[in-house]
Amino acid sequence: MAIRLGDTAPDFTAPSTAGEIKFHEWLGDSWGILFSHPKDFTPVCTTELGRVAALKGEFDKRNVKVAGLSVDSVDDHNTWAGDIKETQGTALNFPLLADPDRHVSSLYDMIHPNADNTLTVRSVFIIGPDKKVKLSITYPASTGRNFDEILRVVDSLQLTANHQVATPVDWQDGEDVIVVPALSDEEAKAKFPKGFKAVKPYLRITPQPNK
Ligand code: BEZ
Numbered sequence: 001m002a003i004r005l006g007d008t009a010p011d012f013t014a015p016s017t018a019g020e021i022k023f024h025e026w027l028g029d030s031w032g033i034l035f036s037h038p039k040d041f042t043p044v045c046t047t048e049l050g051r052v053a054a055l056k057g058e059f060d061k062r063n064v065k066v067a068g069l070s071v072d073s074v075d076d077h078n079t080w081a082g083d084i085k086e087t088q089g090t091a092l093n094f095p096l097l098a099d100p101d102r103h104v105s106s107l108y109d110m111i112h113p114n115a116d117n118t119l120t121v122r123s124v125f126i127i128g129p130d131k132k133v134k135l136s137i138t139y140p141a142s143t144g145r146n147f148d149e150i151l152r153v154v155d156s157l158q159l160t161a162n163h164q165v166a167t168p169v170d171w172q173d174g175e176d177v178i179v180v181p182a183l184s185d186e187e188a189k190a191k192f193p194k195g196f197k198a199v200k201p202y203l204r205i206t207p208q209p210n211k
Helices: 023-027 043-054 056-061 074-088 103-107 147-162 185-191
Strands: 031-036 064-070 096-098 122-127 133-139 177-179 197-200 203-206
Touching (some): 031 147, 043 064, 043 074, 056 064
Antiparallel strands (some): 122 133, 177 203, 197 203
């Protein structure tokens, strides 16, 4: 069954390049990103995993643990890791889960039979410290993901989890945000001491409150 936003991220135990992972226990109190890729030793996936490895410092700064997944074996993952280091300039520094029996792929609905019967599509799940799914996106095998966008979403999710704001189109960390419609003007004045600008009664802009 498809996983919807707000659902508890399914727990599982799976082998990985960092040993066996009990997913919820491994996440602990951190945020998490679980992303699948179709197959080892494929070009787009190689570039994606190199990029995620290069961004490790950015994920750490945000208290996000990252795990990749494909249906191939840990042995294949470990051999491929050498190619990733050689060609992308950064060694794999996060667990790559192996899912030869499709257990995790099925739990997370990562195989879309009308796209490919056996391989996982490029799924991304962002999971909060409460183990609830905060975002899911799906890309086809032919399109590499933009992990700067994934980081941008993490920034928005972490901000909006703690403040009654929403982030506008193309927002980047540090830019103005939107006061949620649920707050009255009086409540917004109390909550946002820097004030807000009402472009329309329903479109109220305020400086990012945690900056
Ligand atoms: C790739 O990662 O390059 C890829 C994987 C499966 C199908 C097409 C491309």
